[in-house]
Amino acid sequence: MYEEFKRIGKTLFGLGIVGSHSGNMSTRSGDRLSITRRGSMVGDLRDGDIVETGVYEDDSGILLASTEIKVHRAIYQKTPALAIVHAHPPYAIAMSMLVDSIVPRNVEGAYFFHRIPVVDAKLGVGSDESARVVAEALKDYKGVILRGHGSFVHAKLLEDALSYTSILESACRTEYLLWLAGKKPDESVTW
């Protein structure tokens, strides 16, 4: 498992969608989850950087887990997700500050996402509110953007979650370029 986290983390960093010490990911197995450790470098994970704790119950692992453990738990509790990637993709973050949802117009984005909702959490990163709104959105969508903060994507496999995150960012980048070209979306399109 460590090797898989390491491979995915390195790719996320290589894509430029997580910073040196930002972003996190997890996988679920039964009522346990494995998540990147607080303060770890997702692009350079080392022994001990993957922490195990409960999906429903706390134990000592909570002390080392990523600060956004609450969001990961809420997603696992409300969706059938088995893997989650949280990234800080710049185009997705920029678009989240312009619109309330993104309907991808590039073919790949439209095929996988149809719509990417943008949600707000006034109480900020790691709050109960952010856990609630993100998990609620992911009941209906593969990916969601927490406004001004970053994306949460869920899947059955960690590599799939990586793939969807990459597609989400690509869709947002396309959208951003279209906006620059003055081609704003047709507001009548819904999903």
Next chain:
Amino acid sequence: MFGWSGRVADVSLSDRTALFATTPFYEDFVGGRGLGVRLFFERATPSIDPYDPSCPLVFAIGPLVGTPAPTAGRMCAVSKSPLTGTICDGNCGGFIAGKAKACGIDALCIEGGSDTPCIVVIREDGISFEDATSLWGMDIPSSAEALRARYGPAPGILLIGPAGESLVRYATISTDDLRVFGRGGLGAVMGAKRLKAIVFQGNRRTEIADREQLRFVCQQARKLLEANPITSRGLRAFGTPILVNITNTMGLFPQRNYQASHTDKADLVSGETINTELFVKRRACLACPIQCDRLTRAGEGVTRGPEYESVWALGPDCGIYDLPSIALANKACNDLGLDTISCGATIACAMELSEKGLYAASASFGDAHALVPLINDIARRSGAGADLAEGSARLARACGAPDLSMSVKGLELPGYDPRGAQGMGLAYAVSNRGACHLRSYILASEILGIPKLLDRTLTTEKVSLEVVLENLNAAVDSIGMCRFTSFALSEEYYSRLLSSVTGVDYSEEGLLRLGERIWNLERLYNNRAGFTSEDDTLPSRILHEPVPSGPSAGHVCRLHEMLPDYYRARGWDEQGRPRQKKLAEVGLDHV
């Protein structure tokens, strides 16, 4: 005045006089630890014997106490430690700081000694002295009950137990609800004065300069505390024993007087197991959203804790993994007024001395049933307890094996093996009060990744961080907030809270400079009391005996790679003394 009360209560027990004086030094030392250290420094000669009744004992409160600032309920006590001979501050939570502040004081300075056991009663309009003869010899819960009966249901009470009365060198000062000034034996300083208890009865409110701004900063700070898994879940659900499995997994959990640092029995004494087997009720200190405090079963009774350190010291450090026995030992220490860390570590030292044929101890490693009788003996300096009441350093020295005391400057090491966490080794060695995990708590960086995850086996990057954390924590101790907030809050929040309450503009840099000033003043006192760089060291075992097995196998603490850099970073000379230039920089050139 906003934040501060503007008064210090000055008490002389020898002639039973008292007065309220204007609070001095608050501009440069703020309150709590800073004000306490400054007042002590002013009044105590470096050579004073801590058992001499004239040795000052200072209690000080920060300006945030009595306001809604989260966790602002800490009080500091400062005196000279009978265990170490250094200046020593203790820090206590619960509700006592709020009760003392409500009497309209920033500090209480007690000097001199009473001929007979006495109680000092502090009220807003005066200070009185009452007889405590009937309480002398009683344990802490019984004394507290008698005091509550005498003074009403909710006074603030500080008191000592039989250990303080018997001048045990690691006796605590306790509150009536069993929060303690735990380390360094300040309870024995109180015992030497024949001062059984201090009672606070007041209703004064703390004035706040900018309520709107304070409300906003508090709201932001609470948001961060609630969002952080350590402060909102881990500590709340399990208390500090949540660390047992973490430190053990990393090979930092000392066993049998530091002869090993890992066990396959950690689960027997972990926070998770304590929750299942002993947990009774969660408690919170004044204004605290973290709520790490807890009541647990101990035999037929209920007591506070055991904290991580108590579980470790009275358990695995003595080769004991029987949780009910550890709970009973913790209760005995609470009731009698003993520091659980020094008590457990001294017993562990005696056990190893006995194992090596150097001392006839009444208990050996793993002997769970011997703990409580031995603790009773220690608290009253009777039987086998008389030797152990002196602490591990004196005991080991008397047995001709000083290296078997796991202590620095005479204060026993807490439960984190610095051979596997190099920064912690530096922190223990340079601490002004002897081996203390709380001076910098650099372990948060080495194991929890706060503020940044550092490789715990390396010495690089540790020195500068150690200095900053020491300074920051000295400042946090001075404003009246709990250290645990620093898992979620940065110095920006402390300075904003302080500015909102006092109306004085404090910057982050100003806060760190305050901490630096305190640290240097403590060091100056110790230097004058005879401490040199030779005292900034670690037990031989930590420096020379590699950890035999487990995740930290093969490691020793490489203090020599950090100490010279630490002195340089501090602006001290090779002897660990602040240079004149540094003293001038922090405004101490005149002391």
